[in-house]
Each structure stands twice: as structure tokens, then as C-alpha cells.
Amino acid sequence: MATASRTGFGLFLTARTVSWAGSAVTTVALPVLLYQHTGSAALSGLLTALEALPYLVLGLPAGALADRWSRRRTLTLCSWCSAALIAAIPVAAALDVLTTLQLMLTGPAVSCAFVFFDAAAFGALTTLVGRDGVATATSRMMSASTLIGLLGPSAAGALIATVGAPSAIALDALSYASAALLLARLPLPAAPAAPAGKGVRGTRTDIAEGLRYIRHHPLIRPLTLLGIGNSFTEGAVVGLIVVAAVRRFGLTPDDGRIGFFWVAAALGALIAATALPRLQKAVPVGWITLGGLAANAVFLACWANLPGLAAGLVALALWQAANTFVSLNGIVIRQQVTPDHLQARVNTTARMIAWGGQPLGAVTAGFLAESIGVRAALSLACLGALVSLGAGLATPLRRGDRQSHYAIARD
Numbered sequence: 371m372a373t374a375s376r377t378g379f380g381l382f383l384t385a386r387t388v389s390w391a392g393s394a395v396t397t398v399a400l401p402v403l404l405y406q407h408t409g410s411a412a413l414s415g416l417l418t419a420l421e422a423l424p425y426l427v428l429g430l431p432a433g434a435l436a437d438r439w440s441r442r443r444t445l446t447l448c449s450w451c452s453a454a455l456i457a458a459i460p461v462a463a464a465l466d467v468l469t470t471l472q473l474m475l476t477g478p479a480v481s482c483a484f485v486f487f488d489a490a491a492f493g494a495l496t497t498l499v500g501r502d503g504v505a506t507a508t509s510r511m512m513s514a515s516t517l518i519g520l521l522g523p524s525a526a527g528a529l530i531a532t533v534g535a536p537s538a539i540a541l542d543a544l545s546y547a548s549a550a551l552l553l554a555r556l557p558l559p560a561a562p563a564a565p566a567g568k569g570v571r572g573t574r575t576d577i578a579e580g581l582r583y584i585r586h587h588p589l590i591r592p593l594t595l596l597g598i599g600n601s602f603t604e605g606a607v608v609g610l611i612v613v614a615a616v617r618r619f620g621l622t623p624d625d626g627r628i629g630f631f632w633v634a635a636a637l638g639a640l641i642a643a644t645a646l647p648r649l650q651k652a653v654p655v656g657w658i659t660l661g662g663l664a665a666n667a668v669f670l671a672c673w674a675n676l677p678g679l680a681a682g683l684v685a686l687a688l689w690q691a692a693n694t695f696v697s698l699n700g701i702v703i704r705q706q707v708t709p710d711h712l713q714a715r716v717n718t719t720a721r722m723i724a725w726g727g728q729p730l731g732a733v734t735a736g737f738l739a740e741s742i743g744v745r746a747a748l749s750l751a752c753l754g755a756l757v758s759l760g761a762g763l764a765t766p767l768r769r770g771d772r773q774s775h776y777a778i779a780r781d
Contacts, residue, residue: 377557378498378556378557378558379495379498379499379503379507381552381553381555381556382494382495382498382553382556383507383510383511383514384552385449385548385549385550385552385553386511386514386515386549387514387515387518388545388548388549388552389449389545389546389548389549390514390515390518390519390522390545391518391522391545392456392541392542392543392544392545392546393542393545394518394519394521394522394523394525394526394632395522395525395526395529395538395539395541395542396456396538396539396542397522397523397526397632398522398523398526398527398530398628398629398632399526399529399530399535399536399538399539400417400459400473400476400477400535400539401414401417401418401611401612402530402535402612402623402624402628403459403473403535403536403539404417404470404473404474405612405613405616405623406535406623406624407470407473408470410740411610411613411617411736411739411740411744412736412737412739412740413470413474413736414609414610414612414613414736415605415606415609415610415613415732415733415734415735415736415737415739416474416609416732416733416736417473417474417477417609417732418605418608418609418728418729418732418736419605419609419728419729419730419732419733419736420474420475420477420478420481420729421477421478421480421481422481422601422605422725422728422729422732423478423481423729424478424481424482424484424485425481425484425485425488425718425721425722425725426722426725426726426729428482428485428486429485429489429718429719429721429722430577430580430581430715430718430719430722431573431577432485432486432488432489432714432718433489433577433580433714433715433716433717433718433719434573434576434577434580434714434715435486435489435573435714436486436489436490436493436714436715436718437489437493437576437711437712437713437714437715438576439490440558440559441490441491441493441494441497441556441558441559442494442553442554442556442558444486444487444489444490445487445490445491445494445553445556446550446553446554448483448484448486448487448490449483449487449546449547449549449550449553450546450547450550451483452480452483452484452487452546453543453544453546453547453550454543455476455479455480455483456476456480456539456542456543456546457540457543458472458476459472459473459476459536459539459540460536460537460539460540460543463534463536463537464536468536485718488717488718488721489714489717489718490714492705492713492714492717492718493710493713493714494556494558495507495508495511495705496705496710496713497558497559497710498556498557498558501705501706504702504705504706505646505647505650505702505706506647508698508701508702508705509643509644509646509647512639512640512642512643512694512698513640513643513644515639515643516636516637516639516640516643517636517640518636519632519633519635519636519637519639519640520633520636520637520640521633522632522636523629523630523631523632523633523636524626524629524630524633525629526538526629526632527625527626527627527628527629527630528626528629529541530624530626530628531624531625531626535624576715577715577719579712579715580712580715580716580719581719583708583712583715583716584716584719584720584723587707588766589655589656589703589707590700590703590704590707590708590716590720592656592762592765592766592767593655593659593699593700593703593704593767594700594704594720594723594724595723595724595758595761596659596663596696596758596761596762596767597696597697597700597723597724597725597727597758598723598724598726598727598754598758599663599727599754599755599756599757599758599759599761600662600663600666600693600696600697600724600727600754600755600758601697601724601725601726601727601728601731601754602727602728602730602731602751602754602755603666603667603670603689603693603727603731603751603752603754603755604693604697604727604728604731605727605728605729605730605731605732605733605735606670606731606732606734606735606747606748606751606754607670607673607686607689607735607748607751608728608732609731609732609733609735609736610735610736610739610744610747610748611628611631611632612628613736613739613744614631614682614744614748615627615628615631617739617743617744618682618744618745619679619682627679630679630683631683631686634683634684634686634687634690635686635687635690636690637687637690638686638687638688638689638690638691638692638693638694639690639691639694641687641691642690642691642692642694642695642698643694643698645695646658646695646698646699646702649695650699650702654767654769655699655703655767656762656765656766656767656768656769657767658695658696658699659695659696659699659700659762659767660759660762660763660767660768661695662692662693662695662696662699663692663696663755663756663758663759663762664755664759665688665689665691665692665695666689666692666693666696666752666755667752667755667756667759668692669685669688669689669692670689670748670751670752670755671749671752672685672688672689673685673686673689673748674744674745674746674748674749674751674752675745675749697724700720700724701717701721704716704717704720705717727754731751731754734747734751735747735748735750735751738750
């Protein structure tokens, strides 16, 4: 990696790390604050669903637009927007005007900004490190993210217990503002380079080009579609973490130990992120996804039914590792094989499809938890991974031949 590229990636990684550190606090504090206000499992699941919904609605146009816009400017403006939205929560709490509606809408609003940020980030990373550096850079970013995930949630739990959730959330607003200042310095071109022979076209045409690429690619298409069942289980687990901590494990909503659940999940993600680059070189990528889906179902069943806090945390960490192997495997392959001028469109569209199960999983699990209990709701969520596994076994991904191997994915 050239010196300029290393410097640019260093700025990018630092900005993301600062932002992740703040978001680790809000990840715990926002659902805790909502549960303190409402005590509702259904609303907890609905919040997770609403936070995932913007990607489904905005993913296609955001990808097409981000392939035209300045990536540096898009990253910076989205970070400033997120800072303002998050800052409104502690301000409203200080003025004693904070409502459940504001809590329910802030997450989705920040997610809207994230869709455009994410679209620009895919192309920015490839530009900064080159195609050969994507796997290593993605692994480093995932490792940094999950390291923050290991430390942040326990710190968030302590902050919530001492200064309250609104004050803890204020740190996230500061982190977004700091990240925006760093991202404004990225050495990126004014706009992505257009392929030779192609002039300015309509947004619909650009969206269609991205969809065609996904539909016809022998690896991206199945990896993307199988992600739906994987994300269904993610929505169920994330939507019920606070509810499970309270109703299954006997904690109170402001108990600092609630942060341990996110720590366990971050540890599982760190294991997957660290192992994936080597695994992709040794194992067919289809096997990684299929094996991850099988493990997802097994460990989710354990998370739903094992008694005791310690056993539950171990099961949650192993479930998160399996879930991350499936999602991260697809992300890395997409970034490696997609042309630069299609990076935003293909990656946001594929993520939009793969994440399509998340809001459904969150809403379904939330309402099932209210009617039949948390344990039964999470047990039923295993069906999401099992359905994707069954579908995957009917595709060429089940074969360990060269058509599904990492080396072919790079061709």
C-alpha cells in the first residue's frame, strides 16, 4: 500500500473508530432509554425494525447517487447530520421534553444518513487501499469496530448507571462531529471516475445497471440472497437484547451488566473478522456462508434456551461470530469483484437485499415475545437461518470446486 494510501486509510480508520466509540454508547443507551420509557418488548423490536427500514427504502437511490457525488463531501455531511440528530436527545431530556416518539424516530433518522454514508464509504475504501487491500483493510476496520464493541458497551452500562442514558448519548454526538472533521481531510477525488464511453445518465438507469450486475454475478447473487435469513435472526436478537436481559436473566433496565451482552456480541464479531481473511484463502466462500448459517441456527437456539447468565453470554458470542461470518464474507467478496464505478450501487443494493430480513425479524420477534415469551420468540427466529441454509444447499455454493473458491471470486 502506497504512503498516500496508508495515510488516507489511517484517517478513514481513525474517523470510523471515533464514531464507533460514540455509537457503542448509543447502541446500549437508546434501547435502554426506550425500555425505561415504555417497558414494551414490541416497541423495542419495532425500534430495531425502523432503524433497518431506511436501507430498504433508500438503498437503491443512495447507491446510484453516491457513485456520482464527491465521496469525501458525502461522508462529511452525513456525519454532521448524525451529530445533530443524536445531540437532540440529551437536549430534549435536559429540557424535560423528551418523548417516546422522539426516541422512536431518532434511530431511523440517523439510519437515513448512514445509508448515504455507507454508499460513499464502499467506494472510498476501495479508492484508498486498492482492490488487493480490501480484505485486509476490511478486517482491520472490523477488528477496530469489534474492539470498540468489547470496551464500549461495558463503559456505556457504567455511564448509564451513573449519569443516565441521555447524558451518555451526548458522547455519541461529539464522536460524530469529531469524525466529520477527520473525514473532511480524506485524499479522495472530487467525484468517482466514470467508465470510458459513458456519459451522464438517469438515476433509474444507474440503479438498473447495479441490479443487473448483482443478478448475473455467480457469487454475489447467491451470497446476497442467503443473507436475508441471516439478517432475520440478527433483527430478532438485536431487537430483544434488552428485553432478554430483563425478562430472561433478571437484570433491571439500568443495570450496568446489560452492557455485557453487547460485549459478548462484539467478541464474537471480532473472532469472525480476524479469522475471515485466512479462511477465505483456505475454504470455498460458499462453504463459509453455508457453515455460518448452520452455526447461526444452532447457537441462536442455545442463546434462547440455555440457563444462566454466563452460558447465555457464551452462546450469544458464538451466534454473533456465525452471523458475522455470513455477512462479512458477502461484503468482502462484493468489494473485491465490483468495478469502481459500480461500488456504491452494487454494495448498497446488495446490502439492502441482504438486510431485508432484519426489520421483519425484529418486528416478528418483538410481538412474539409479548405473546408467547422471549425464549419461544428467539427459538422460532432460528427458522430464518435454516430457510437460507436450505436454499443455499440447492445452489452451486454447496460444491467445493473452483467455481465457488476465493480465487475465482477475484477473477
